Amino acid sequence: MKNAPSRALAVLVVALLGAPAVLHFVPGIPEWPLAGRSAELAPYPAFTLGGWFSGSFQEAALRRANQAFAFRTWLVRLNNQIAFRFWGRAKANGVLIGPGLFLNDRLHVEAWNGTDFVGEAAIRARLAALRRLDDALSSRGGGALLVVVPGKATTYPELVPRGSRPPFAPRNREVYARLAPGAEAPFLDLTPRFLEHRRTSPHPLFSPYGIHWTALGAVLGMQEIVASLEERTGRELPRIEILGIEETDRIQPVDRDIGDGMNLLFPLPKVKLAYPRIRVATEGTWRPRALVVADSYFWNVFDLPLAGQVFSSLRFWFYRNELHEHGKPMTFPKGDAALARLLSEADVVLILASDANLPRVGWGFLEDVDRLLAAGDGRPAGPVR
Amino acid sequence: MVFSTSLFLLFFLPAFLAGYHLLPRPARNTFVLLASALFYAWGAPRFLFVVLGVTFLDFHFVKRMAAANGPARKRAWLVASLAMNLGLLGYFKYAGFFVGNVNALLGAAGLGPLPWAEVFLPLGISFYTFETVTYVVDVYRGVHAPLGRFADYQLYILFFPKLLAGPIVRFHEIADQIGDRSRYETAGRFLGGFVRFVLGLAKKVLIADVLGVTVRKGFALDAAALDAPAAWLLLAAFLTQIYFDFSGYSDMALGLAAMVGFRLPENFRDPFVSTSVTEFWTRWHVTLSAWMRSYLYVPLGGNRLGTRRTLANLWIVFLVSGLWHGAAWHYVLWGAWHGLFIVAERTAFGRLLAKAGPVAGRAYVFLAVVASMALFRPAGLLSENLRTLAALAGGGSGTAALPLDREFAVTLGVALVFTFFAALPGAAAIQRLVFDDDPSLPRQLALVPAAGLLLLLCLSMVAWSPFSPFVYFRF
Numbered sequence: 001m002k003n004a005p006s007r008a009l010a011v012l013v014v015a016l017l018g019a020p021a022v023l024h025f026v027p028g029i030p031e032w033p034l035a036g037r038s039a040e041l042a043p044y045p046a047f048t049l050g051g052w053f054s055g056s057f058q059e060a061a062l063r064r065a066n067q068a069f070a071f072r073t074w075l076v077r078l079n080n081q082i083a084f085r086f087w088g089r090a091k092a093n094g095v096l097i098g099p100g101l102f103l104n105d106r107l108h109v110e111a112w113n114g115t116d117f118v119g120e121a122a123i124r125a126r127l128a129a130l131r132r133l134d135d136a137l138s139s140r141g142g143g144a145l146l147v148v149v150p151g152k153a154t155t156y157p158e159l160v161p162r163g164s165r166p167p168f169a170p171r172n173r174e175v176y177a178r179l180a181p182g183a184e185a186p187f188l189d190l191t192p193r194f195l196e197h198r199r200t201s202p203h204p205l206f207s208p209y210g211i212h213w214t215a216l217g218a219v220l221g222m223q224e225i226v227a228s229l230e231e232r233t234g235r236e237l238p239r240i241e242i243l244g245i246e247e248t249d250r251i252q253p254v255d256r257d258i259g260d261g262m263n264l265l266f267p268l269p270k271v272k273l274a275y276p277r278i279r280v281a282t283e284g285t286w287r288p289r290a291l292v293v294a295d296s297y298f299w300n301v302f303d304l305p306l307a308g309q310v311f312s313s314l315r316f317w318f319y320r321n322e323l324h325e326h327g328k329p330m331t332f333p334k335g336d337a338a339l340a341r342l343l344s345e346a347d348v349v350l351i352l353a354s355d356a357n358l359p360r361v362g363w364g365f366l367e368d369v370d371r372l373l374a375a376g377d378g379r380p381a382g383p384v385r
Numbered sequence: 386m387v388f389s390t391s392l393f394l395l396f397f398l399p400a401f402l403a404g405y406h407l408l409p410r411p412a413r414n415t416f417v418l419l420a421s422a423l424f425y426a427w428g429a430p431r432f433l434f435v436v437l438g439v440t441f442l443d444f445h446f447v448k449r450m451a452a453a454n455g456p457a458r459k460r461a462w463l464v465a466s467l468a469m470n471l472g473l474l475g476y477f478k479y480a481g482f483f484v485g486n487v488n489a490l491l492g493a494a495g496l497g498p499l500p501w502a503e504v505f506l507p508l509g510i511s512f513y514t515f516e517t518v519t520y521v522v523d524v525y526r527g528v529h530a531p532l533g534r535f536a537d538y539q540l541y542i543l544f545f546p547k548l549l550a551g552p553i554v555r556f557h558e559i560a561d562q563i564g565d566r567s568r569y570e571t572a573g574r575f576l577g578g579f580v581r582f583v584l585g586l587a588k589k590v591l592i593a594d595v596l597g598v599t600v601r602k603g604f605a606l607d608a609a610a611l612d613a614p615a616a617w618l619l620l621a622a623f624l625t626q627i628y629f630d631f632s633g634y635s636d637m638a639l640g641l642a643a644m645v646g647f648r649l650p651e652n653f654r655d656p657f658v659s660t661s662v663t664e665f666w667t668r669w670h671v672t673l674s675a676w677m678r679s680y681l682y683v684p685l686g687g688n689r690l691g692t693r694r695t696l697a698n699l700w701i702v703f704l705v706s707g708l709w710h711g712a713a714w715h716y717v718l719w720g721a722w723h724g725l726f727i728v729a730e731r732t733a734f735g736r737l738l739a740k741a742g743p744v745a746g747r748a749y750v751f752l753a754v755v756a757s758m759a760l761f762r763p764a765g766l767l768s769e770n771l772r773t774l775a776a777l778a779g780g781g782s783g784t785a786a787l788p789l790d791r792e793f794a795v796t797l798g799v800a801l802v803f804t805f806f807a808a809l810p811g812a813a814a815i816q817r818l819v820f821d822d823d824p825s826l827p828r829q830l831a832l833v834p835a836a837g838l839l840l841l842l843c844l845s846m847v848a849w850s851p852f853s854p855f856v857y858f859r860f
Contacts, residue, residue, distance in 0.1 A: 005826055006572035009833055013579050014406075016837070018399030053430050065392035072391075072848050079845035087792035091849065 023070035032073045035260040036092065041067045074265075081265040092261045101268060102159035102208045103258045104152055107356035109164050112153035114171040118359045123175050126362065127185040129370035133349060134186045136373055142288060142347035143186060143232045146361070147225055148173050149213060149297050150191040151354045152206045155198065172358040188228045190221050191355075203274035207251060209259030212354075215252070216245070216276050218300040226310060229288075229348060237288070238310045239281040245274045254300060280309035287312040288347035293320050293365045295357045315342065320363035336372055343369065386427045388637050389589050391847050397424070398641075405645050410567065414540055417645060421545035425508070428549075432507035435473070436543065439517070442469060444538045447521050451531045459525060466521040474514040477506055482712030509549040511709055513542050515676050520556040522680055529557040537563045546641035550634050552652040552672040555679070562647050570646035573823045576833055578643025581820065583836040583843070585636025590843045592800045593630035594850075596622050599793040604762060608772040612783030616776035619787060620758040621751075625800045627758075628656070631670070643822065650675075655807035660746025661738055662726035662753055673709070677702050696731060700724040711763070715770040719760035726753055747808060 023029050045051070045060030052058070083089045090097055094106040110116040127146075134144040153160050154173070173189060180187035194205055197220060205217035213221065219242060226237045249270045253260070259268050290311040292298055295318075301307050302316050302324065316324040323332045332338055343349070353361040386393050401420050408416055426433040443466055450462030481503060488498035520541070524531045532538045540563055547554055562569070603611075603619040611619065635652035642649045656669035666674050682702050688695040700721070707720020730738060738746055759773035775781065806812050824832055 003572055003826065006576060006829055009829055010572045010575045010579075013576070013833065013837075014399055014402045017395065018403065021395050021399070055430070058427055062390065062392050065396055066390070066848075069391060069395050075841075075845040075848035078841075079849040082842075082845070083792070086795075087790065089790070089792060 020069035020071055024068050026070070029070045031071075032077060034073050034076060034263045035257075036263075073263075077263050077265045080263050084262065084264055090258075090262045092258065092263065095258050095262060096161040096164070098159045098161040100159065100208070102152075102156065103211070103262075104159070104161055105211045105258065105356065108151035108153040108211065108354070109160055111151050111172065111355040111358065112157060112160060113165045113167045114169065115165060116356075116359050117170055117172055117175075120170075120175060120179070123172065123179060124183065126366055127176070127180055127183040127187070129366040130187070130351070131183055131185040132373055133366065133369050136343075137347070137349060138232075140347075141233060141235070142349075143229065144349040144351070145186045145188055145225065145228060145232070146176075146180075147188045147221070147350060147352040148176065148190065148358060148361075149217075149221060149352065149354045150189075150194050151356045152211060154191060154355055155194050155205055171355075173355045176358065186228075186232060188224065190224055193220060193224050203245060203247075207255035207273055208271050209251075209256040209268055210254055211258045212254055212297055212300055214255055214273055214275075215300060215304065216274050218297075218304060219276050219278055219306070222301055222306060222310065225350065233286075233288075233348075235286045236284070238285045240306055240310070241279045241281065243277040243279055245276055247272050247274050249273075278304075278306055280306050282309055289313045289345060290348050290350060291315045291317065291342055291346035292350045292352060293317045293362060294350070294352035295319060295354060297354050298352050311348075313345075315346070317342075317365070320365045336368075339368060340372055343372075386424050388634070388641075389586060389594075389843075389847060391844075394586075394844065394847065402644060413645070414563065415536065417545075418536060418540045418543060421540070421543040421548065424545035425543060425548060429508040432505075432510075435507055436513065437539070439469065439473060440539050440542050441535065443517050443521065444532070444535050447524050447531050450521070451524055463521060463525045467518065470514050470517045470521075474510055477504055477510055479708075479712045480504070512551050512553055513548065515553050515673075515680075516542055516556070518680060519553075519676065523556045529560050532560065532563070544642070544647070546638040546647075547649055550631070550638075551670075552635055552638060552650050553676050554649055554672070555676065558650055559647065566646040566648075569643075569648060571823065573825070573829065574646070575644050576829045577822045577824050578640040580640070580824070580832045580836045581643060582637050582640025583840045584819070585633040585638075585640060586843045587839050588629040588633030588636065590846045592796055592803075593626045593633060594846070595792060595796045596626040596629070596800065599788060599790075600626050602788045604764070606785045606787075608764075608769055608776050609781055610783070610785035611773075611776045611781040611787075613777060613779040613781065615783070615785070615787050616759075616773060616781060617755065620762075620773070620777070621755045621801075622793070622797055623762060624755050624758050625797060625804060627761075628653075628804065629800060648822075657751060657804045658747065658808045659750050660743050661730050661735065662723060662750055663730050663735075665750050665754065666723070666727070673706065677706055681705060692731075696728050699727050699731075703727065710761075713763075714767050715760050715762075715764065718767075718770070719757055722757045722760055743808070747805070 042060065042063040044064060045057050047057055051060075080091045083091050084097075088097055090103070096104045096106060096109060098104050107116070130144060130146050137143050150173070157167075173191065176187055177189045179185075194217070197203075197205060203216055205213055205220070207214055219240060223240050226240060230237050249272045251271065251273045252275075255273055256268075287309075288311060290313070292302075292314065294316065298316055298318070302314070307314055308326075314325070315330075318324060323330050332342070351362050351365065386397060388394070397420075404420075405413055405416055422433060422437075425436065446462050446466040446469070450459050450466070453459045453462055481501060484499050484501040488501075491498055520531075520538070523529050532541070541554075541556065541559055542548075544554075544559075600619065600623045603615075603622070608616070632653040639649050639651070650672055652670060652672050654668040654671060656665050659665040659668055682698055685698045685701060686694055687698060690698075703720040703724030704717055705720070706723075707716045707718070710716045710719070729735070738749065741749075756774070756777055759777055760770050762770060762773060764770050764773065772781075807816065818828065819832070821828060821832075
C-alpha cells in the first residue's frame, strides 16, 4: 500500500469496523437502554466439541455477538426511528400507530373488532364458575366481581389504526354483558361509563402514547367498582371523591409506556393529560379485604393511594403469577392449599382485565377455584371483617 | 456464518482484515485458508471434513492425471475425479429426490418403498463441486498446470468470500492470484472493495430482506386465491428480492476478495437491460452460465452439430441448470421454461423480437422471468407452483389480498429503478464511478464516507433483526 492518504483511510475503515466490538469492553461508553428489553447480555458461550458439532455453541456465540458491541442500542433506535419516520410503522412487538400518533396495541384492536372471540361456550363456563365463587363469598357477606375495562380501541374506535379489520359480532365483552344477567354472575362492564365520560368531559381516559387507562380512568373505574360492590353486598364502602383535575404535559411513565417501548431516537411530540386529585372518605364504612386477580391495568389502581384506603388489605395477583401486598411482591406457596388460604383471607375477589385480556381473564384462577369449591376445600370460612 | 450478521461484520471481518494485512506476505495464504476453514466450519462443522477429504483426494487425482503417460490414463484419472465429485453431489443433493420418485413409482405399482434416510445438504456443495470440476477439467484440457501445493488448492476451493454462494470461480481465473497477487494488494483496491462490499450488504439488508417480509406473507396465502395483478406483483417482488439478495451476496464476495487482493469474476451484469432471455442468461448468474457453457454445452457438441442438436443441447443445459438449483421437479420445470424461451428465440420469434426494439424487449424479458418465478418458488408441492402459474393467467379467485404497506411499495419502487437503471442514458458512467475497482484518492474521499453511512444504516437493520440467511445458500 504505497499511497499514504489511501492507506490511512483503509486503516480507518478497519479500525471503525472493529471499534464497536472493542469499545464494548471500555467502561463509560454511553448506551441508551432499550425499554421493554432486558439489559442483561446473553452469557458467553461455553466451548465444547459437542456444542460445536451440534451448532449450539455457534448459536450461543451469535446471540452474544448480537448484543455485545458498543452503540448497539443507538443503532436499534436509529432503525426504529427510520421505520417510524418514513414508513409510519412501530417496530415494537404488537404496537400499531393510529391517526394523530394515537398508539395502539394489536390485542386491543383485536378485542375491539372481535378477532379474538373465544366462543359462547367458554364464556358461559367462566360465568358459571364466577357465580359459584360469588355464592361462596356471598354466604359470608362478601362477594366476587368480574370487571372489564374497555381497552383503548374500544374507547376510541375512531383512532384505531387505518387498515384494521372493522368490528364484527360477536365480541367477547358484549357476550359477557349479554350472558351475565341470565347466569346471575357478578359482572361489571366499565364501557358505558367510559363512553359517557367521553361525551361529557374533555379529559382523556387514555394517553396517546400509553396502553393503560390513565389515573383519571382508574379513579372513575374504582368509583364504579365500589358502587357495584356496595350494591351487591348491601354495605357502604369508602367514597372516592375527585377534588380537582390538574392538566400537565409532564406525563407519567405509565402514560407513555408503548411510546417508550418504541425505542425511538427522538421523543414523540408532547401531549397534555389530566391527573385527578382525590380523597377517600372512610368514616363509618366497611373496608373489605380484597384479593384482586388482574392484568397490568390494575397497577394504576394499586399505585394510587386510594387502593390502600378503600380496602383494609389488598392482595394483587398480577396475571395470577406474581402476588403483591402493600406495594411489594410477596412469596406465596403454590398449590390448592395456598389457594384455599388466599380465598379464606379475602372478603371480596375482584377479577379485572382490559377487554384485550378477556380471552384469558382470570388466567386459570376461576377454573382452579371452581375445582376447589366442587371438592369442598375452598369454601371461605370465618366471619367477614 | 452469514455476511449480514453482527458476528461477521463487527467481529470476524475486522479481525480477518487486520490479521491479513499485518501478516507478512508469505503467511497470508495460510491465514486466509485458516479463516476460510473456520468460516465454513462455523456453519457446517461436520462437512468440513467432507470438503477437506474430497479436496485432498482430488488434488492427488489431478496431480497423477497431469503426470500420467498417454491419453487413456489421463482420461481414467479425469473420470475418477469427476465420478467422485459428482457422485458426492448426487448423493447429498439428488439421491433423496431420486429415491422419492422411484418410491412413488413403486407405490403406484403396489410395491414397497426403497429404504432411505434423509441426508443433510452440505453448505455450498453445488458451488464448490462445480469448482472442483473446473480444476480437473482445466488441467486435463491443458488450460493451466496443476497447483503444486495442496494448501493452494484448498485455498481455491475454500476461499470464504465465494464459498457458499459463488461466484463460481473457474480454476484458471484464480490460479495465478493464489501464487502472487501483490500488485492488487493496494489501498485503493482495498477501499474499492470496501465500497463494493457495503453496496452488496445494502442490497441484501435494505432491499431484499424488506421485500422478503411481504413475499413470505404472500406465499403463505393460497395461490389459487390470488387474482392476476396480485400474483404478478408477488412474483415481481420475489424476483426482485432474489436479484438483490443474490447480486448483493456476489457484490459482497467480490468486495471482500478485493480487500485481500483477489479479483473474482462478475456474477451479474445488469441482467434486466437484456432484450432477450438468451441475453439475460449472459448477464444473470454469469459464472454459472459460463460454467454450463464450458463444461456441459461445449462437451455436448455446442452448436457444431446442426440446428436440432444445438436446440437439444440448449434444453439439456437449462434442464441441468434447473436441477442444479434444487432437487425438485419445479426447478426442472423452471429450467425447461427458460430453455423454451431460448429455443424460441432461435426461431422467427427471435427475429421479431429483435425488430421490436429495446423497450419491448426488456418488458418481454422481465415478464418472462417474473412468470418463471411461479415455478422457482419453493412451494413444497408442485401443484402449488402450477396454481401460482394459473393465478398469473387470471385463474385465481381473487379472494385473498397481499399484505401491502408503504415500506414494501417504496422499497420495491426503488429496487425496480435500480434494476433498470443501467438502461438509462448516462448510467454507465455513474456505474463506473461507483463500482470502481481502484478509485482515485478524490473518489475514495467521496465514496468511502458515503459507504460508511450506508453501512451505518445496514448495521441498524442488523442490530434490530440479527439473522437472515441468503436465499442462494439453499442451492
